Amino acid sequence: MSFRVPTHVHHRALHDEAVLLDARSDAYLGLNQTGALAWEILAAGGSPDSAVDALVTAFDVDRERARTDVAVLIETLLARGLLEPTRT
Amino acid sequence: MHCLFGLNVESELPLPLPSTEGNADVLVTLGEVDRGDDILWRTGPHLHITCSRRGRTIVLDWPTARFAIEPGRVVVQATDPEFAGHLLLQAIWSVVLDAHGRPSLHGTAVERDGCAVGILGRSGSGKSTAALALLDRGWRLVADDVLTFDDTERVVPGPPFVRLRADRAVDRIGTFDAGGKLRYYPAACPDRVPLAAIIVHVEGQDSRVRLVGMTAAAELIRQTDSPVPAHPAQARHAFDLALDVAGRVPIYAVPPRSLTAALLEEIVMDNET
Numbered sequence: 001m002s003f004r005v006p007t008h009v010h011h012r013a014l015h016d017e018a019v020l021l022d023a024r025s026d027a028y029l030g031l032n033q034t035g036a037l038a039w040e041i042l043a044a045g046g047s048p049d050s051a052v053d054a055l056v057t058a059f060d061v062d063r064e065r066a067r068t069d070v071a072v073l074i075e076t077l078l079a080r081g082l083l084e085p086t087r088t
Numbered sequence: 089m090h091c092l093f094g095l096n097v098e099s100e101l102p103l104p105l106p107s108t109e110g111n112a113d114v115l116v117t118l119g120e121v122d123r124g125d126d127i128l129w130r131t132g133p134h135l136h137i138t139c140s141r142r143g144r145t146i147v148l149d150w151p152t153a154r155f156a157i158e159p160g161r162v163v164v165q166a167t168d169p170e171f172a173g174h175l176l177l178q179a180i181w182s183v184v185l186d187a188h189g190r191p192s193l194h195g196t197a198v199e200r201d202g203c204a205v206g207i208l209g210r211s212g213s214g215k216s217t218a219a220l221a222l223l224d225r226g227w228r229l230v231a232d233d234v235l236t237f238d239d240t241e242r243v244v245p246g247p248p249f250v251r252l253r254a255d256r257a258v259d260r261i262g263t264f265d266a267g268g269k270l271r272y273y274p275a276a277c278p279d280r281v282p283l284a285a286i287i288v289h290v291e292g293q294d295s296r297v298r299l300v301g302m303t304a305a306a307e308l309i310r311q312t313d314s315p316v317p318a319h320p321a322q323a324r325h326a327f328d329l330a331l332d333v334a335g336r337v338p339i340y341a342v343p344p345r346s347l348t349a350a351l352l353e354e355i356v357m358d359n360e361t
Contacts, residue, residue, distance in 0.1 A: 010324055012331045017301035019331060026323040028309065030302025 002086045005043045009082050020082055029082060034059055038070050042083060048074060092181055093236045094244040095188065101164055101173050104271065105247055114160055114184060116176065121154040121165040123147055129315060139316055146183060146318050155180050157318065159187040171266035177247060178233050186318040190236055191326045193311045197230040197243045198222045199277040204230050204243055205356050208311045209289030214345035216250060221349035228277040237329065238280055241336050248276035283337045284359045290341040297341050304334040307341060
């Protein structure tokens with residue numbers, strides 16, 4: 001499964017974090033360092049498993065915890081319309 | 089012709105600005121202005137301002153002055169031209185800047201030796217007091233009330249005066265404007281200058297803190313609060329400005345009315361490169 005960033009979402013990296021703007025509502029969302037790394041991979045079309053691998057490597061967290069964090073992040077981003085599934 | 093925050097303006101309304109040469113980016117003319125059909129917001133009950141839209145034109149309406157704003161033209165209908173000129177310099181011009189895709193921050197910038205500090209915050213938070221303390225120590229004014237930036241995040245100079253409330257204007261020489269504040273003319277910096285730091289007065293803050301990431305960006309976005317939707321990509325422009333500046337300039341949050349000249353100079357010296 002992969003995702004893409006909808007055209008109404010603008011995003012920038014800042015100080016190891018990421019900031020997202022939903023241009024439809026002018027609402028902002030900030031992602032911390034781990035969220036920003038997962039976002040970077042998902043936004044580039046990477047799979048959830050790739051994001052989990054990156055978190056495990058970069059932050060020395062156990063795989064199960066990383067899997068849960070990525071799943072929660074994806075659920076949040078999808079619910080807010082900040083990410084959408086890629087139809088293949 | 090005058091230059092106001094980087095835009096050349098040819099104005100039928102008298103403006104307290106030095107003359108310059110070049111082609112006009114914005115024409116300010118006197119004429120009839122109809123209210124817009126689409127009311128966007130209005131204030132009250134003590135301060136009566138209405139903002140409306142007519143097609144692509146934004147109409148801002150005070151009891152004694154009405155402005156129709158498009159990117160290249162502002163039409164002014166005023167019973168009090170001096171008051172209208174006072175409004176044009178700040179409240180109206182930030183909308184014009186937005187219409188040009190150039191968001192601005194609400195703050196003051198002062199400079200010394202080619203390096204500036206930006207002081208942001210809501211009205212009454214202590215911006216002018218802090219800036220005045222530095223101006224009295226030999227710093228030069230870059231811009232007051234409206235901070236706008238060029239492509240390399242250098243601050244663009246504004247009008248060469250600071251507006252002081254009467255209680256801060258004691259023993260200072262200047263002229264009172266139609267808003268009841270003293271226009272005080274300190275030494276002014278004519279050049280675009282980089283910021284060494286930005287200090288934001290934040291309500292509820294109890295100590296000085298360096299802001300990073302989303303916190304820094306969010307604080308700057310709050311300071312770009314233009315309530316007038318003058319440009320379709322306005323939020324995007326404010327977002328980009330906040331992230332560009334926060335990525336390049338150290339941002340500090342301080343309690344309101346807490347800044348001294350010595351503290352400001354210490355922050356600037358810590359961040360000078």
